[in-house]
Amino acid sequence: MLSSNLLSALSLLTLPLASAFYLPGTAPRDYHEGEKIDVFVNTLTPMLNSKLHSLISHDYYDDRFHFCQPAGGPVKQPESLGSILFGDRILTSPYEINMMENSTCKSLCQSSVPKEDAKFINDRIKEDYGLNFIIDGLPSSEMKRDLKTNEIFLDAQGFNLGDDETIPDKPALNNHYDIFIQYHTKEGYSSKQYRVVGVLVYPRTVNSMVSGSNSPDCFATQPLYLSEATHNEFYYTYSVSFIPSDIPWGLRWDAYLHVFDPKIHWFSLINSLVIVGFLVFMVAMVLYRTISKDISRYNAIDLSEDVQEDYGWKLVHGEVFRLPPRPMVLSVMVGNGTHLIMMCIVTLLFALFGFLSPSNRGSLATVLLICWTLFGCVSGYVSSRTYSTLGGDQWKPNLILTTILFPIVVFSIIGLLNLFLIFSSASGAVPFGTILAILLLWFLISAPLCVAGYFFGMKHGSFKNPVSTSSIPRQIPPKPWYLNPFPSAVLGGILPFGAAFVELYFVLSSLFGNRAYYAFGFLFLTFTVFVLTTATTTVLFTYFVLCSEEYRWHWRSFLIGGGSAFWLFTYGIWYWASRLSLDSFTSVVLYFGYLFLFTLLDFLIGGSIGYIATYFAIRRLYSSIRVD
Structure with missing residues (x-):
């Protein structure tokens, strides 16, 4: 069992070039x-x-x-x-x-x-x-x-x-x-x-x-x-x-691959594109009309005359790159979130070109697993550069956590749910040999690639911040309630969730209703819209946070980017109440266990998108002003 499972998992890595197309x-x-x-x-x-x-x-x-x-x-x-x-x-x-x-x-x-x-x-x-x-x-x-x-x-x-x-x-x-x-x-x-x-x-x-x-x-x-x-x-x-x-x-598969009410998919996609266009327009207007004028006026002042008056986001230029609390955890989460982003992009590209059709049973999960294994180097590289940019110096614990923290959490949740399946005599229980094969893939391939990516990131070093950090932290004035961490995360997650919630219904029906999902074109476009919406929403909210002289943006950007996970879990509860009538305790535990895991993945993906987009937007913003 173990050898056959391991060979099937590694088969995609060793396929020779051939003239046949099948x-x-x-x-x-x-x-x-x-x-x-x-x-x-x-x-x-x-x-x-x-x-x-x-x-x-x-x-x-x-x-x-x-x-x-x-x-x-x-x-x-x-x-x-x-x-x-x-x-x-x-x-x-x-x-x-x-x-x-x-x-x-x-x-x-x-x-x-x-x-x-x-x-x-x-x-x-x-x-x-x-x-x-x-x-x-x-x-x-x-x-x-x-x-x-x-x-x-x-x-x-x-x-x-x-x-x-x-x-x-x-x-x-x-x-x-x-x-x-x-x-x-x-x-x-x-x-x-x-x-x-x-x-x-x-x-x-x-x-x-x-x-x-x-x-x-x-x-x-x-x-x-x-x-x-x-x-x-x-x-x-x-x-x-x-x-x-x-x-x-x-x-012959065309009759099976029926898209129920394609107008809903198109309506969802067009609605999402309108949301993205509106957000991009808003961010462009903020950056061009507000920030550009501020920068021009700020740079036109003669610094020698000592008449410069800082306000808003410019006032915290000496604080904005200060070391945030728990930088190690933040870098680990950004690294693993980027790992998942790359896994999703490559898998969706394979699906988009027809390589993961339902005729090839299990191909979607196999490619997901192979991409997760191979892109371990991405999590190590991103975590290393993020941690060094934040000013962290304990690289050994950071490397260990990047390699093992997220896999241990996921394996623990899946292992616990698998115990419920075993006790229920369900055929969906994953055999021990398959579990061991996955652990070997992680231990023998993914973990070494993560370590290699981490050292490669250390070789490149940190990103250079455009402004220096002051020695004494500034006091933070009171700010509106909606700019506090939790409210801003909930509010910021509405638009990314709204851009994808219609397609989410079909995904949940596929995951829990044993229906094959095959509208990968809609899913790829929806994921693209989700990425753009998350990035622009997070940048916009972070700009409002900085304008209120709140410089602790690091965790806020991650929470705002991952805010769609809150709405995803809420939608999952509604789906359970309206579309499911689970008769056993085991089924309820399985549903909410998988829903929690799905929500966790969405939180890491959205949070990583939000943090990375915000960091480079802030670097670009503060590199445009003169600081004495």
């Missing part, structure tokens, strides 16, 4: 008539319909479900590191499907479910759990119509374990599956070849047991209800139909 695992497969088509099963996951009732996934071959197993037992399929982290557990199945061979009411097996497990299955039906088949790399889906755009699309959430709507509080188990496989014919060969371009599965409940017969009746009208008082015997059956399609293999 990514690993995405090349088309041609079938001849009668050739076997493998059917794999994935974990059972809760489906996001009107409400999401759970965040716990279950193995398909969990003993409590009593699904039919292949002869010799199920065989686990190799998966990428990211696929494992996202909870995929792909196994073989007993379904026998041959290309172009239709079948009706084919018996899979006769299952026996005791009354104790019947209650477990009925509870999962009430929680809207869905089954997930994988055929030729395509997920099982149902054909649906978008009521707003009237477009036909394939919903790849899977299909329902049972039906809980016919009779309230009396769930029926779906034990028959109508499988429809769309195929595209390849002409021009001596024998016809076929490619799978779509997979649809429609489940239904049918009590197919016939007294005195060993064959099931798939056309019976009586639903199958599992009794929680007695033992249950029933058949699992399926039918297979092949449907011709004009869709070529290269476009």
